[in-house]
Amino acid sequence: MREQFVWVTTRRIRPGTLEEFERAWRPDPYPRGLRQAYAYWSEDGQEITGVSFWDSKEDCDAWRTSEGEAHRREVMAPYVVEEREGFYRGRELAVPVR
Template identity: 65%
Template sequence: MERHFVWTTTRRIKPGTLDDFERAWRPGSHPNGMIRAFAFWSEDGQEITGVSFWESREACDNWRQSADERQRRDAMAPFVVEERENFLRGGELSIPER
């Protein structure tokens, strides 16, 4: 099984701030070591989960400690009510055919 290094962040945001939050949320540059990223929104637009895939834990940690990431987090802060983060390792599961 191919192994992945994954960082997840789930944020609950203030009602009616999704557009402003999204502008602040997107990084200004491509983080070194990030392979790909996904975002998922709740139907009410008040919870956003980001899932990013990294070359290594170190690459993810380096981004999280960077000035660019601190600036991005500062820009998001006025819209965030709650935040949960987690670093995971794992891989894709194969699903049997029907």
């Protein structure tokens, strides 16, 4: 199975700011090497986990240290209370058919 490169961020945001946060959260322009991105949020709308899949660790690292990402974080900052992130390598697990 093909190895995947994944960056996961989890942010706790200020109550009632999910809509504004989502507008700030979208990168512009989209980074080179980004294949797919997903966002998952808690029922109360105060915790968002982003999962992005990359062509390589180098592409992800280039984005993480770019001016575009620095600007995006600056725009998100008024809404963010806490942030955690990690970079992972992995692969799809085969789920048996029932």
